[in-house]
Amino acid sequence: MALNIFKKLFGSRNERILKRYQKNVQKINELEASFAELSDEQIQIKTEEFKAALANGSSLDDILPEAFAVVREAGKRVFGMRHYDVQLIGGMALHDGKIPEMRTGEGKTLVATLPVYLNALLGKGVHVITVNDYLAKRDAEWMGQLFEFLGLSTGVILSGQSQQEKQLAYAMDITYGTNNEFGFDYLRDNMAIFSSEKVMRGQHFAVVDEVDSILIDEARTPLIISGPAEDKSELYRTINPLIKELEQGEEDLETKTSTGDFTIDEKAKQVYLTDQGHEKVEQMLTEVGLIGEDESLYDATHIGLMIHINAALRANLLFEKDRDYIVQENQVIIIDEFTGRKMEGRRWGDGLHQAVEAKEDVKIQQESQTFASITFQNYFRQYEKLSGMTGTADTEAGEFLSTYKLEVVVVPPNKLPMRQDLPDLIFLDMEGKFAAIVEDIRETQKRQQPVLVGTASIEMSELLSRLLTKEGIKHSVLNAKQHEKEATIIAMAGMPGAVTIATNMAGRGTDIVLGGNLELEIQNLENSTPEKIEKVKAEWQERHNFILSVGGLKVIGSERHESRRIDNQLRGRSGRQGDVGVTRFYLSLDDDLMRRFASDKVKSMMKRLGMKSDEAIEHKMVTKSIERAQKQVERMHQDERANLLKFDDISNEQRKVVYAQRNELMESDDVTETIDSLREEVINGITDMYIPRGSLEEQWDVPGLEKALHEELGAQLPIQSWLDEDKNLYEEKLREKLVEEISQQYQTKMSVVDPTTRHHFEKEVLLRTIDKQWREHLAEMDYLRRGIHLRGYAQKDPFQEYRRESGDLFRTFLDEVMHETVKVLSLVQIEGSQDVQDYEEQQVAERPTQLEATHPSAQGIADAMATESDRHEEDEQEGTYRREMPKVGRNDPCPCGSGKKYKQCCGKLS
Numbered sequence: 001m002a003l004n005i006f007k008k009l010f011g012s013r014n015e016r017i018l019k020r021y022q023k024n025v026q027k028i029n030e031l032e033a034s035f036a037e038l039s040d041e042q043i044q045i046k047t048e049e050f051k052a053a054l055a056n057g058s059s060l061d062d063i064l065p066e067a068f069a070v071v072r073e074a075g076k077r078v079f080g081m082r083h084y085d086v087q088l089i090g091g092m093a094l095h096d097g098k099i100p101e102m103r104t105g106e107g108k109t110l111v112a113t114l115p116v117y118l119n120a121l122l123g124k125g126v127h128v129i130t131v132n133d134y135l136a137k138r139d140a141e142w143m144g145q146l147f148e149f150l151g152l153s154t155g156v157i158l159s160g161q162s163q164q165e166k167q168l169a170y171a172m173d174i175t176y177g178t179n180n181e182f183g184f185d186y187l188r189d190n191m192a193i194f195s196s197e198k199v200m201r202g203q204h205f206a207v208v209d210e211v212d213s214i215l216i217d218e219a220r221t222p223l224i225i226s227g228p229a230e231d232k233s234e235l236y237r238t239i240n241p242l243i244k245e246l247e248q249g250e251e252d253l254e255t256k257t258s259t260g261d262f263t264i265d266e267k268a269k270q271v272y273l274t275d276q277g278h279e280k281v282e283q284m285l286t287e288v289g290l291i292g293e294d295e296s297l298y299d300a301t302h303i304g305l306m307i308h309i310n311a312a313l314r315a316n317l318l319f320e321k322d323r324d325y326i327v328q329e330n331q332v333i334i335i336d337e338f339t340g341r342k343m344e345g346r347r348w349g350d351g352l353h354q355a356v357e358a359k360e361d362v363k364i365q366q367e368s369q370t371f372a373s374i375t376f377q378n379y380f381r382q383y384e385k386l387s388g389m390t391g392t393a394d395t396e397a398g399e400f401l402s403t404y405k406l407e408v409v410v411v412p413p414n415k416l417p418m419r420q421d422l423p424d425l426i427f428l429d430m431e432g433k434f435a436a437i438v439e440d441i442r443e444t445q446k447r448q449q450p451v452l453v454g455t456a457s458i459e460m461s462e463l464l465s466r467l468l469t470k471e472g473i474k475h476s477v478l479n480a481k482q483h484e485k486e487a488t489i490i491a492m493a494g495m496p497g498a499v500t501i502a503t504n505m506a507g508r509g510t511d512i513v514l515g516g517n518l519e520l521e522i523q524n525l526e527n528s529t530p531e532k533i534e535k536v537k538a539e540w541q542e543r544h545n546f547i548l549s550v551g552g553l554k555v556i557g558s559e560r561h562e563s564r565r566i567d568n569q570l571r572g573r574s575g576r577q578g579d580v581g582v583t584r585f586y587l588s589l590d591d592d593l594m595r596r597f598a599s600d601k602v603k604s605m606m607k608r609l610g611m612k613s614d615e616a617i618e619h620k621m622v623t624k625s626i627e628r629a630q631k632q633v634e635r636m637h638q639d640e641r642a643n644l645l646k647f648d649d650i651s652n653e654q655r656k657v658v659y660a661q662r663n664e665l666m667e668s669d670d671v672t673e674t675i676d677s678l679r680e681e682v683i684n685g686i687t688d689m690y691i692p693r694g695s696l697e698e699q700w701d702v703p704g705l706e707k708a709l710h711e712e713l714g715a716q717l718p719i720q721s722w723l724d725e726d727k728n729l730y731e732e733k734l735r736e737k738l739v740e741e742i743s744q745q746y747q748t749k750m751s752v753v754d755p756t757t758r759h760h761f762e763k764e765v766l767l768r769t770i771d772k773q774w775r776e777h778l779a780e781m782d783y784l785r786r787g788i789h790l791r792g793y794a795q796k797d798p799f800q801e802y803r804r805e806s807g808d809l810f811r812t813f814l815d816e817v818m819h820e821t822v823k824v825l826s827l828v829q830i831e832g833s834q835d836v837q838d839y840e841e842q843q844v845a846e847r848p849t850q851l852e853a854t855h856p857s858a859q860g861i862a863d864a865m866a867t868e869s870d871r872h873e874e875d876e877q878e879g880t881y882r883r884e885m886p887k888v889g890r891n892d893p894c895p896c897g898s899g900k901k902y903k904q905c906c907g908k909l910s
Contacts, residue, residue: 017098017409021089027065028072028088035073040149043077046070047151050121060118064095067118070150075110078146084414087111093409094387095119099211099400100411101393104569105511105576108389112207113143115387120152120173124204127383128176131210132341133158134486139209140176147174157181159345166199179214182206183223183379187372190659191225193767195666203383211388212565215380215404216396217338219641222648224373231366232308235290236351236358239308242284243316249274264317266596271313281309307351307786315355322459330362335458338566340479340503370778371771377403377645378652391572392565399638403645419552419575422584424560424623425616432613433588437556438467440584441499445473448496449550452512454503454570455479455558456592461501464558468499475499491517494553496543512553512573515544548580557585560593560626562633587622593629650803651781654810658774665767670759675766675825679746680739682822685815686712687735695731697723712819713826715742746826753833762825769821777813781806 035043047070050063060067068091072083083091087107091114093100102108112128120126130136136156144154155169157177166185169175189198208214249260261277264270273281285291290305319325325332326342332353334343347353347365357364380386386404393400397408427433437453444451455461458479465477478489478500493500493512500512518540525532547553553574561567567585574581587594611617665671690705702720709715722737723729729737750758784805791801 014410017093018089018412021092024065024068024092025085025088028069029085031066031069032072035069036076038073040077043070043073044149044151047121051123054121060095060122063121064092064118067121068092068114071114071117071146074146074149075113078149079110081107081110083110083114086411086414088114090389090411091115093411094207094389097385097387097406099388099390099393099406099408101408102389102391102411103413103417103576104391104572105579106391106411106413108209108391109139109143111389112209113146115205116143116174116207117147117150117152119205119385120147122204123173125170125172125201126174126204127182127206128174129179129182129206129208129214130176131213131339132178133181135209136176136178136181144174157185163197163199170200179208179218179376180223183374183376184225186379186382187223187225187374190662191372191771192666193764205385206380206383206387208380208386208388210390211400211406212390212393212396213338215376215388215406216399216641217563219376219403219645222373222375222644223379225371227369227371232354233364233366235308236312236354236364238288238290239312240316240355240358242281242288243312245284246277246280246313248317249276262313262317266318269314269318271310271317273309273313308355311351311355312358314352315359319352319356320459321360322462323457325356326458327360327362332356332360332362338563340456340458369775370782371775373778374652374655375645375648377641378648378655380404392568395564395568395634396638399641403641413578415578417575418578419571419581419583421571422582423618424585424587424626425618426622427586427588427616428607428611428613430588430590432615433558433586434464434467435614436616437464437558437586438471438473440556440586441468441475442471442473444554445497445499447550448546449552449554450494450496450498450512450514450547451500451554451556452493452570452573453499453501453556453558455501456503456561458503460558461503464501468501473499475501478502491520494547496547511576514547514553514579515540552579552581555581555583557583559587559591560585560630562593562630563637564627564630564634567630586616587626593626593633596629646799647785647802650806654777654806654813658770662767662770665763665770668763671763671766672759675762675821676743678818679743679822679826682819683709683713683739683742684735685819687738691731691734693731709738709742712823713742715745715826717741742826749830752830757833765824766821769824770817773813773817773820776816777809780809784809 046066050067053063054060068083068088072088076082084107086102087110090100090102090106090108090111094112095115095118100111102111116126116128128136128139130139137158140154140156147154152174153172154174154176155172157166157169157175159178159181161169169177170185185199186203189200192198246261249258249263258272258274259276260274261280262271262273265272282291282296285305286293286295321327323335324337325334327333334346334348334353335341336343348356354364381404386406388406393408394410400406400408425436427436441451441453453464455464461477461479465475468475476489476492476499478486479502489500489502490512492498494514495516518537521536521540522528522533525536555570555574557567557570571583574583589595605621609617665674668674686708687705690701690708692699702723706717706719709717717738719734719738722734753761784802788798788802788805791798
């Protein structure tokens with residue numbers, strides 16, 4: 001019945017997909033009775049039968065009905081849980097590489113076991129991705145019992161595990177872990193020097209839990225692995241107090257002028273210095289000795305200072321303690337705006353985190369250098385087949401399809417929803433809103449109806465907690481500061497009269513059971529007997545029925561979130577599996593969303609009506625205004641993600657080339673042919689600078705070539721003598737002779753070590769050089785990306801300019817890899833195997849060991865890529881740097897007229 005009703009509610013495409021899946025559901029149901037009669041051994045042997053069928057040419061789709069029926073039967077025997085028909089449909093959607101949207105409480109964890117088992121039969125490894133370590137460990141242990149019963153192995157990857165532990169986990173048929181850890185392991189594998197250091201087997205099939213959180217919300221920020229760089233702690237501490245001397249002004253949109261020292265753009269989360277502000281900052285920087293008296297903040301030598309000033313402005317004026325971050329144990333810890341959880345180990349980029357540390361007067365952690373990075377979009381798009389599940393995907397269906405080619409399928413619930421979503425109540429100010437919330441909680445608690453109150457920040461959760469304490473209302477608070485008690489608080493949140501205040505962290509991976517967590521109660525029984533267990537079950541059922549009689553779980557939202565999905569997740573805590581429930585949002589015109597985006601007409605209307613602080617309205621105009629505001633923010637974030645991806649796609653093309661080449665080299669036992677090819681290229685490149693192709697012999701700089709080959713490759717060659725002795729030694733033959741002679745010298749040097757040691761040594765030098773130059777290239781790309789928006793001033797497309805210049809940088813990177821590899825191999829002195837060993841030990845000692853895996857804010861990257869052509873005209877007149885001459889490429893002839901490449905001449909000085 002539920003399926004038929006939902007068919008009427010959704011589009012024909014969704015209906016056709018559900019109808020196709022329903023045919024397989026019928027086949028699975030027909031198998032259920034016969035499978036129930038099989039012994040455990042007969043059920044378990046099915047796994048080997050499926051593997052044999054696949055080996056003999058059958059497809060996964062061929063065996064799907066029988067495999068799903070086996071998992072359903074195993075679920076009944078292992079957990080006492082039977083997959084509902086709609087759960088089978090969800091499993092089919094996952095297997096097809098789609099996103100089934102299933103309401104909260106529909107058992108998505110159990111749904112995943114169906115496609116995971118089926119796809120694991122191929123033996124290529126299946127990844128199940130969750131939002132945190134707790135859920136990854138819980139689900140691996142819980143669902144692992146089912147997979148173990150069916151003869152498949154399960155592993156879990158967690159932060160802090162050793163290389164051996166991760167290798168073992170990835171070797172299992174099914175591997176659970178977080179999105180961060182999978183992404184970081186991929187990056188680490190592509191930094192390995194030896195194949196034995198790698199942990200992953202590849203990207204075959206992934207099921208992403210809470211897919212909207214991972215692939216949409218977190219897609220705005222890249223994963224970065226970095227190492228320590230230059231310590232600039234004192235610079236941050238010097239600049240921080242200067243910001244307090246600045247005064248905020250306002251921007252006149254008509255005259256395009258600004259008062260004060262800076263203006264704030266809350267929508268863009270940016271702070272802009274005015275002309276007056278620039279002058280004031282320059283004066284203060286002069287006084288503290290950071291710039292000279294006659295120098296400008298825009299001088300090329302002070303570009304780095306601008307980054308620090310901008311970071312300090314944003315840290316002091318836009319980022320608030322207990323909203324954007326908390327301070328614990330002398331550390332600044334970011335708070336996830338979507339989940340309200342602590343994001344330990346993550347740091348904002350572009351110096352922002354250090355600026356916040358300076359502001360809070362805690363230890364400033366050293367800045368780092370990027371070793372490898374990737375966006376979640378580009379990591380997850382590598383999977384041969386990708387799928388995901390959530391209760392809130394339909395609002396982002398277009399982005400899922402365009403970015404990941406993932407289609408959203410709305411799956412009907414097992415039981416029709418009975419939850420009542422009451423209209424929003426809008427108050428004039430926060431004082432009136434919170435007074436009404438407290439009164440609502442008081443009345444609800446009197447009825448012994450449990451209440452969950454959702455807040456958008458730690459600050460608001462603590463404010464509401466103080467108000468309830470003042471009124472003598474007993475309650476629990478769940479936010480990032482109490483995350484250790486999360487399981488206990490959630491277990492009690494469904495008890496009669498319970499009041500729970502929670503940030504957005506209560507919306508992910510948690511299940512509030514009416515009457516409390518029965519399983520936990522049974523686990524906590526001392527000397528449990530069947531009689532005690534039955535008594536606990538009876539008491540729980542009595543509580544459960546009572547709570548249903550008073551209306552189920554009541555959810556109160558203290559404000560609207562920027563994303564409709566977050567609001568829907570909060571609502572989804574109530575009314576699970578057909579239970580009754582009620583939800584309502586309380587809003588005020590002082591809320592961030594209303595203040596930043598909603599229309600001023602609402603406030604004007606309420607004031608005209610003479611409304612007081614404790615009075616509320618329900619009005620369609622307000623509801624529509626809120627919806628427009630949320631859609632506006634969602635579009636802004638979607639554009640930001642699309643822009644980030646557009647730029648990162650260029651980096652990704654380069655990344656794929658480099659990683660593919662690294663893997664090929666790593667798997668190769670002998671790279672001699674590659675080294676010989678590189679050497680020939682380098683010799684010809686050096687020769688080109690002194691004997692240009694097609695030039696006359698009179699134009700040749702032979703002494704310069706002899707010197708360059710000696711300095712660069714350690715080769716002492718009597719080139720002039722050759723030319724004097726052999727008049728037929730024309731240009732091409734000379735090049736061949738140079739390659740032959742230098743190669744022979746190299747072979748002679750390497751003959752003192754055995755071939756295996758030599759090949760190992762050459763491969764290691766080549767891979768380490770690639771990594772070193774790749775780090776430098778990433779820094780160059782990052783610097784380019786930060787300033788590329790300025791090309792908009794010159795009426796150029798920043799993206800096309802970025803594509804062109806990043807291509808130039810990549811060619812330079814390849815050139816540097818080639819040149820440095822050949823130079824190192826040519827100059828290193830080797831008299832035996834011990835020299836090779838000593839060199840390798842030195843490289844290992846110098847290799848960064850304190851690598852950080854971070855998932856910083858993408859705001860800095862997004863800001864750098866945003867075009868600001870509509871900003872102040874005076875910026876173009878005074879602040880924009882214009883190049884008087886074309887940029888000199890590293891491989892172009894040096895402008896000084898030496899005839900050498902720029903990088904071999906004046907470029908060495910820059």
